[in-house]
Amino acid sequence: MASTSDTIELSEDELREITGYAAECARRALQVFEQEHPGDARPREAIEAAEAFAGGGRRTAALRQCAWAAYKAAQEPGSPAATDAARAASHAAGAAYLHPKASPHQIKHILGAAAHAARAEELAAEENTRTAARTLTWASGHAPPAVSHVLARMPAPPAGGGRVGELIRELDAALRPTPQTAP
Numbered sequence: 394m395a396s397t398s399d400t401i402e403l404s405e406d407e408l409r410e411i412t413g414y415a416a417e418c419a420r421r422a423l424q425v426f427e428q429e430h431p432g433d434a435r436p437r438e439a440i441e442a443a444e445a446f447a448g449g450g451r452r453t454a455a456l457r458q459c460a461w462a463a464y465k466a467a468q469e470p471g472s473p474a475a476t477d478a479a480r481a482a483s484h485a486a487g488a489a490y491l492h493p494k495a496s497p498h499q500i501k502h503i504l505g506a507a508a509h510a511a512r513a514e515e516l517a518a519e520e521n522t523r524t525a526a527r528t529l530t531w532a533s534g535h536a537p538p539a540v541s542h543v544l545a546r547m548p549a550p551p552a553g554g555g556r557v558g559e560l561i562r563e564l565d566a567a568l569r570p571t572p573q574t575a576p
Contacts, residue, residue: 399494399495400493400494400495401493401494401495401543401546401547402493402546403491403493403543406539407539407542407543408488408489408491409446409447409448409449410447410537410538410539410540411488411491411502411503411537411539411540411543412443412446412447412485412486412488412489412491413443413444413447413448413537414488414506414507414535414536414537414539414540415443415484415485415488415503415505415506415507416440416443416444416447416485416486416488416506417535418481418485418506418507418510418532418535419436419439419440419443419478419481419482419484419485419506419509419510420440420485421510421514421528421531422477422478422481422509422510422511422513422514423436423437423440423478423481423482425474425475425477425478425513425514425517426466426471426475426478426479426482426513428475429471429472429474429475430466430471430475433466435459435462435463435465435466435479435482436463436466436478436479436481436482436483437482438459438462438463439459439460439462439463439482439483439485439486440482440485440486441459442455442456442459442460442486443456443459443485443486443488443489446489447489452489452490456486456489457486457490459486460483460484460485460486460487460489460490461483463479463480463482463483463485463486464479464480464483466479466482466483467479467480467483472516473516474513474514474516474517475513476513477509477510477512477513477516477557478509478510478513480505480509480513481505481506481507481509481510481513482506484501484502484505484506484509485506487502487505488502488503488505488506490502491503491543495546495547495548496547496548497547497548497549497550497551498551499547500544500547500550500551500561500565501550501561503540503543503544503547504540504550504561504564504565504568505557505561507528507529507532507560507564508557508558508560508561508564509557510528510532511524511525511528511529511532511560511564512525512556512557512560514528515528515556525560529560529563529564529567532564533564533567533568536568540568541568541569541570542570544565544568544569544570545569545570549565550562550565
């Protein structure tokens with residue numbers, strides 16, 4: 394097993410695929426935020442910046458600023474569902490900054506947008522866990538090969554993290570190749 398200081402191979406194409414996937418996942422929950430905060434474009438701009446990078450754009454300071462802006466939107470007063478939707482957008486833009494380190498923390502850069510989107514939808518549906526399960530099933534079915542390939546190079550996700558941590562571990566289990574199926 395790799396230690397947390399070990400580096401992994403991470404191509405730019407993989408980084409773009411992971412970021413595109415994260416943006417697609419976050420976009421699913423965007424309306425949860427926008428219904429509550431119709432005049433706040435920060436989460437939408439973070440998702441759009443992630444999509445631009447995934448489509449071939451550069452990793453710029455503006456992309457990082459969009460990630461931080463969505464994170465700040467999540468810090469402001471609002472419902473827990475809107476907070477998780479904004480966090481999903483922040484993680485989408487932040488996915489472009491996944492580090493090539495074999496660290497459990499890096500898994501949140503890969504799966505955080507999907508987990509926060511699932512939590513936002515679950516909360517919006519009055520804690521209906523079937524809603525989160527459907528979102529994770531969708532996220533598993535839409536993950537590009539790069540997600541599984543990079544997860545295979547990472548240690549297992551850490552314990553803790555509340556409900557979002559549970560969702561990350563559940564999605565990781567669905568997407569991480571088993572030793573028999575590893576690429």
